[in-house]
Amino acid sequence: MFDRRQFLQNLGGGFGLVGLQGLLQSAAQDPMTPRQPHFAAKAKHVIFLFLNGGMSHVDTFDPKPALIKNNGTPMPGPKIRTDRASGNLMRSPWEFRHCGKSGVEVSEIFPEIGKRIDDFCVIRSMWTDIGNHGPSLQIMNCGHQLPGRPSMGAWVTYGLGTENRNLPGFVVLCPGFPVLGSSLWTAGYMPSIYQGVHIQNAAVEPDKLIQNLRNGELSPAEQKKQLSLLDQLNHRYLDRLGPRQPQMESAVRSMESAFRLQTEAGDLFDIRKEPEKVRARYDISDFGRGCLLALRMVESGVRMVQIYYGNGQPWDNHDDIMVHSKLAAKTDGPIAALVDDLKSRGLFDETLILIGSEFGRTPMIQNSGLEKLGNGRDHNPPGFTVLLAGGGIKGGLAYGATDEFGFKAVENKVHVHDLHATMLHQLGFDHTKLTYRHAGRDFRLTDVHGEVVKGILA
Numbered sequence: 001m002f003d004r005r006q007f008l009q010n011l012g013g014g015f016g017l018v019g020l021q022g023l024l025q026s027a028a029q030d031p032m033t034p035r036q037p038h039f040a041a042k043a044k045h046v047i048f049l050f051l052n053g054g055m056s057h058v059d060t061f062d063p064k065p066a067l068i069k070n071n072g073t074p075m076p077g078p079k080i081r082t083d084r085a086s087g088n089l090m091r092s093p094w095e096f097r098h099c100g101k102s103g104v105e106v107s108e109i110f111p112e113i114g115k116r117i118d119d120f121c122v123i124r125s126m127w128t129d130i131g132n133h134g135p136s137l138q139i140m141n142c143g144h145q146l147p148g149r150p151s152m153g154a155w156v157t158y159g160l161g162t163e164n165r166n167l168p169g170f171v172v173l174c175p176g177f178p179v180l181g182s183s184l185w186t187a188g189y190m191p192s193i194y195q196g197v198h199i200q201n202a203a204v205e206p207d208k209l210i211q212n213l214r215n216g217e218l219s220p221a222e223q224k225k226q227l228s229l230l231d232q233l234n235h236r237y238l239d240r241l242g243p244r245q246p247q248m249e250s251a252v253r254s255m256e257s258a259f260r261l262q263t264e265a266g267d268l269f270d271i272r273k274e275p276e277k278v279r280a281r282y283d284i285s286d287f288g289r290g291c292l293l294a295l296r297m298v299e300s301g302v303r304m305v306q307i308y309y310g311n312g313q314p315w316d317n318h319d320d321i322m323v324h325s326k327l328a329a330k331t332d333g334p335i336a337a338l339v340d341d342l343k344s345r346g347l348f349d350e351t352l353i354l355i356g357s358e359f360g361r362t363p364m365i366q367n368s369g370l371e372k373l374g375n376g377r378d379h380n381p382p383g384f385t386v387l388l389a390g391g392g393i394k395g396g397l398a399y400g401a402t403d404e405f406g407f408k409a410v411e412n413k414v415h416v417h418d419l420h421a422t423m424l425h426q427l428g429f430d431h432t433k434l435t436y437r438h439a440g441r442d443f444r445l446t447d448v449h450g451e452v453v454k455g456i457l458a
Contacts, residue, residue: 031193032169034161037428042392042458043352044163045298046156046423048306049291049335051327052137052178053315056361056377057385058406059324062124063096063105066404067363075364075405083131083379084318087367089405090375093322102396109328112336113387118396119339119348121388121456125400125409128359128416131379133179133313136358139416141184143445150188150436152420153304155445156427157194159434164301166264171302172196173290176311185306189438196306199269201290206269268300269293281337286310288334295341298351315357318366319374339389352391352426354419360384363405382408386419391426394458414453421450426457 058064071091080086096105099114104122106114113120128136135145142149150158153170162169172185177198185196203209215223271279271292282292290307297305309315309331317323335355342348361377361384383402389395400412421431424445431450435442 030161030165031191032157032162032165034163035159037159038430038433039428041426041428043350043390043426044160045302045347045351046152046304046391046427047294047298047338047351047353048152048304049287049331049353049355050141050178050306050308051315051331051355051357052308052310053133053313053317053357054359054361054379055315055357055385056317056321056324057124057380057383057402058361058363059092059094059321060107060110060328061105061122061385061387062402062406063092063107064363064402064404064406067091067406070405075407080364080407082362082364085367086362086364086378088365089363090321090365090377093375094325100396102398104396104398107328109325110332112332116336116339119389120395121393121397121399123386123388123399123414123419123453123456124402125411125413126356126360126384126386126416126419127409127413128381128384131359131381133316133358133379136379136381137178137180137184140356140358142186142188143417143420143447147180147183148186148188149443150190150194150445151185151196152423152445153185153196153306154187154190154194155424155434156304158190158436159424159429160303160427162301162303164264167268167297167300167302168197169303170194170196170306171297171304172198172306172308173201173293174198174308174311175200175202175286178308178311179313189443190436196304201293202286204271204289206266209269210265264300268296271296278337278341282334284333285330287330288337291334291338295338295345295347298342298347299345317361318376318378320376321361322375342390348390350391352393352423353389354386354423355388356386357384360406363407380407383410388456392458393426394456397456399453399456412453412455415449417446417450418453420445422453422456425452 067089068091070089072088074088094107094109096107097114099106100118102118104117106117128139130136130145138147139145142151157169187195199209271289282288287307287309294305294307315327342351360380362380366376366378383406400414401410402408403410424431424434431444431446435444
């Protein structure tokens with residue numbers, strides 16, 4: 001459960017820090033005020049569906065006939081070093097089907113996404129730098145292998161502000177915590193107003209999602225009077241201390257945000273207000289309910305919502321890749337429903353959807369010296385797949401390619417920095433110019449790398 005004190009700390013702490021390029025010249029200015037990007041944007045919101053642990057691309061969206069032909073044989077060439085010892089090539093246990101008018105091939109474990117594949121761009125040529133979960137999670141979420149850098153959501157809210165001051169600009173949903181936890185949605189060296197507000201979405205009732213959300217002793221009118229008095233006292237104190245008091249400013253913002261939150265969060269987080277026929281398509285898992293919450297939050301003006309599939313790293317199937325079918329069963333329907341409902345509510349074109357993991361999985365069976373050889377796969381950073389939809393992305397497209405076995409990206413390679421540059425481009429930003437001054441230099445999400453992947457833009 002999520003304690004209100006933690007929620008207030010996430011919402012407001014430290015936003016008056018030095019270095020926000022003049023946006024915070026005084027306490028009266030709001031760092032979350034909506035701002036115009038560098039150029040006309042295709043997207044206004046981002047929903048990042050994170051299948052933490054490492055989805056196997058060769059079992060889901062990157063079919064490899066060569067794996068069928070060479071099943072059980074060694075991969076040609078020198079022995080490839082992977083995170084753990086790997087054995088012979090292993091075919092996917094699932095069939096792939098040509099789907100939609102585009103004919104993009106999709107695994108049978110994602111039938112609903114397959115029906116809607118004409119809305120998706122499947123990037124089959126992703127790659128990242130390191131095969132360990134920690135650094136790969138950091139770079140996918142924050143653009144750098146080491147902790148301490150602002151997350152994607154922090155950069156989005158820093159650049160755009162928010163459309164609804166009654167709600168956080170960046171919300172993170174997970175029943176508990178993924179590996180590394182809050183460092184994946186941190187504001188880093190930015191003011192903490194931009195960090196993600198983490199909500200443990202295992203419950204359905206709003207008061208259980210956010211404990212002590214409502215004041216049981218004071219009415220809204222009484223609370224408003226109380227805040228007005230506190231505001232007067234705080235300003236008198238600030239007049240005595242002088243301007244630029246980050247901790248005081250932070251406390252004031254926290255109380256204001258918490259009060260505004262009470263007016264809207266109860267209804268927003270109550271998915272029971274959706275018609276039964278809508279809820280039925282999502283209410284099959286925590287991830288599914290998270291997708292429905294993401295729909296409602298985007299509809300209410302939240303800039304970015306990130307949903308982690310579950311605690312730890314559930315897609316990290318070293319021992320048995322067949323677990324992927326159970327995970328997909330709780331993922332496929334809600335993602336399809338999210339796409340359908342964003343369309344029906346007129347939000348699809350302005351919402352960029354990202355679906356992916358920190359890396360993929362090897363085309364070889366894992367052989368870690370276990371007493372009994374399983375049928376799992378190891379981490380695979382040189383080649384994997386992500387899906388994008390909405391937000392000005394070209395649908396019905398399979399972009400790039402891995403080699404014949406699915407080990408390494410070889411055609412139209414897309415690094416994580418390129419993915420981030422493309423996301424920011426769709427939000428209206430030149431990723432080289434969206435910078436934050438810290439420790440004597442200008443930082444950016446893409447570090448000193450990144451190219452916009454123009455071939456996937458509609």
